[in-house]
Amino acid sequence: MKxxxxxxxxxxxxxxxxxxxxxVDGISQDMSFLEMLDTLNEELILGGDEPVAxxxxxxxxxxxxxxxxxxxxxxxxxxxxxxQLHMRSFDDGDTIDIEPWRASAFPVVKDLVVDRSSFDRxxxxxxxISAPTGTAPDAHATPVPKPDADSAFEHAECIGxxxxxxACPNGSAMLFTSAKVNHLNVLPQxxxxxxxxxxxxxxxxxxxxxxxxxxxxxCATACPKGIPLPSITAMNKEWLRATRKVRR
Amino acid sequence: MEMRRxxxxxDEDFPSSVVSMALATRTDRRPSxxxxxxxxxxxxxxxxxxxxxxxxGYLVVHMLGNLKIFFGSDEFNHYAHWxxxxxxxxxxxxxxxxxxxxxxxAAVVLHAVSAYQLSRRDLRARPTAYVHRKARSSxxxxxxxxxxxxxxxxxxxxxxxxTTGTVHSGGFQSGHPYQNVLDTFSxxxxxxxxxxxxxxxGLHVQHGFWSAAQTLGVGSATRDRVLKTLANVLAVVLTAxxxxxxxxxxxxxxx
Ligand code: HEM
Ligand code: FES
Numbered sequence: 001m002k003x004x005x006x007x008x009x010x011x012x013x014x015x016x017x018x019x020x021x022x023x024v025d026g027i028s029q030d031m032s033f034l035e036m037l038d039t040l041n042e043e044l045i046l047g048g049d050e051p052v053a054x055x056x057x058x059x060x061x062x063x064x065x066x067x068x069x070x071x072x073x074x075x076x077x078x079x080x081x082x083x084q085l086h087m088r089s090f091d092d093g094d095t096i097d098i099e100p101w102r103a104s105a106f107p108v109v110k111d112l113v114v115d116r117s118s119f120d121r122x123x124x125x126x127x128x129i130s131a132p133t134g135t136a137p138d139a140h141a142t143p144v145p146k147p148d149a150d151s152a153f154e155h156a157e158c159i160g161x162x163x164x165x166x167a168c169p170n171g172s173a174m175l176f177t178s179a180k181v182n183h184l185n186v187l188p189q190x191x192x193x194x195x196x197x198x199x200x201x202x203x204x205x206x207x208x209x210x211x212x213x214x215x216x217x218x219c220a221t222a223c224p225k226g227i228p229l230p231s232i233t234a235m236n237k238e239w240l241r242a243t244r245k246v247r248r
Numbered sequence: 249m250e251m252r253r254x255x256x257x258x259d260e261d262f263p264s265s266v267v268s269m270a271l272a273t274r275t276d277r278r279p280s281x282x283x284x285x286x287x288x289x290x291x292x293x294x295x296x297x298x299x300x301x302x303x304x305g306y307l308v309v310h311m312l313g314n315l316k317i318f319f320g321s322d323e324f325n326h327y328a329h330w331x332x333x334x335x336x337x338x339x340x341x342x343x344x345x346x347x348x349x350x351x352x353x354a355a356v357v358l359h360a361v362s363a364y365q366l367s368r369r370d371l372r373a374r375p376t377a378y379v380h381r382k383a384r385s386s387x388x389x390x391x392x393x394x395x396x397x398x399x400x401x402x403x404x405x406x407x408x409x410x411t412t413g414t415v416h417s418g419g420f421q422s423g424h425p426y427q428n429v430l431d432t433f434s435x436x437x438x439x440x441x442x443x444x445x446x447x448x449x450g451l452h453v454q455h456g457f458w459s460a461a462q463t464l465g466v467g468s469a470t471r472d473r474v475l476k477t478l479a480n481v482l483a484v485v486l487t488a489x490x491x492x493x494x495x496x497x498x499x500x501x502x503x
Contacts, residue, residue: 008379019379072380097380104375169385171373199278202290211373212289212366214392215459216385230462230469237465239290248278 001027004095029088053111059083064159069099074163074222103171105209118208125204126197127180155183157225164219170211175219178235195242297460299359311489321426388455395448402445433497450487
């Protein structure tokens with residue numbers, strides 16, 4: 001396959017950026033999107049140019065490091081992570097636009113790499129339990145009703161990639177935050193911090209400069225792990241409950 | 249000795265910054281519930297949802313009341329008079345009406361201020377647009393802000409037209425709403441302004457009603473179909489009900 005790539009290049013956080021056009025040839029349909037970018041970077045390096053900076057780690061869709069808005073879609077046209085997106089989703093001769101996540105809470109570090117530490121700070125505000133950890137307890141030590149366990153598991157699938165923020169027209173982190181809140185709030189292990197968790201995580205989300213939710217649903221459509229839109233509704237419910245219950 | 253140094257858990261070995269990072273909870277005194285609501289994006293959205301639903305409830309009643317125009321001038325004017333005597337003798341003349349007005353003004357102001365502040369936050373959060381743009385959300389979803397502005401302007405005009413009579417076409421007669429409504433809908437601009445605003449209202453309610461359910465935490469995957477249907481029904485019934493009046497005047501059904 002021969003492709004035209006239009007890639008966002010930006011030297012550093014302060015420098016202005018712009019789209020740069022590159023041609024790549026000899027791309028196989030079986031390559032992942034990141035392997036296609038590796039091919040581009042090899043050519044750039046051989047030609048004495050700076051390679052395009054992009055985030056990646058596991059390349060198996062579980063770490064949440066990869067990003068990229070591809071032709072206007074976070075993680076591209078399939079519902080998966082960019083590392084699990086394959087070139088068979090594109091046609092020979094295509095022009096592909098590649099941009100970084102856009103949100104003021106995710107400033108660009110370089111090219112396609114953004115700083116997502118604002119997510120870490122939301123987690124630090126309440127995405128943990130205070131129960132003592134140690135050796136793994138017996139699986140049946142704390143009974144959890146099956147629907148609750150399923151719900152916790154569904155939300156625990158969030159890999160914190162930030163596609164929800166990138167897709168949201170308001171740069172809102174509601175889907176991410178709701179996944180993290182619901183994951184722990186439905187479990188008995190998360191009960192001691194049930195109120196403080198949701199209040200503090202939502203407050204930190206606001207402080208970090210994420211936008212609010214207007215329920216456009218773009219986040220849930222973009223989520224590679226299928227965190228559903230009603231997660232936000234569930235978090236709203238938890239938040240309203242917590243404002244009434246929390247000790248002041 | 250080296251081993252013991254590593255095994256002892258003193259403050260020295262464990263910098264306090266690490267400890268405080270791990271326990272970075274907000275343990276200071278929490279602000280009041282009102283403060284929490286007003287300061288949070290989720291709380292402010294709750295205020296929007298509740299004030300929106302208050303206005304929506306009013307509009308359903310208002311629309312039904314307007315339909316009395318089809319029963320003629322006597323019945324319509326009598327209904328308008330009854331609104332002023334509502335609650336008597338417990339309430340004084342027009343008190344019920346004034347209570348409704350105060351609640352509505354509070355709802356409009358809270359709704360508009362929240363909408364403005366939340367929209368500012370949203371625009372700040374996404375300062376750079378994507379080069380490759382796609383419009384995906386539904387028309388109703390995308391037009392909440394413009395539609396809201398249209399509604400705000402309409403509310404002002406509507407009150408100056410039919411409540412105070414300040415900008416009314418023809419001689420405004422207090423206590424004769426039937427004639428006043430006929431006057432308004434006898435002008436082309438009266439019809440245009442009104443119908444545009446009512447269509448904007450329909451769209452606003454279609455996304456707004458369902459949204460409010462999500463904001464208030466009563467939506468769920470299983471209730472989604474019901475809520476969306478209800479939103480559509482409300483939007484269509486409100487739009488049709490309100491639009492029927494100018495259409496009836498224009499076509500001479502009401503004269
Ligand atoms: C003063 C004029 C108005 C303005 C400026 C305005 C603006 C807005 C905006 C910007 C939103 C948020 C949209 C979003 O989150 O995507 C909204 C939501 C809403 N509006 Fe209005 N609106 C106005 C009048 C009305 C009226 C007359 C009604 C009554 C039917 C109404 C009912 C609602 C409801 C129910 C919501 C949903 C709240 C939520 O998302 O939780 N609004 N409005
Ligand atoms: S690189 Fe780990 S999820 Fe894509």
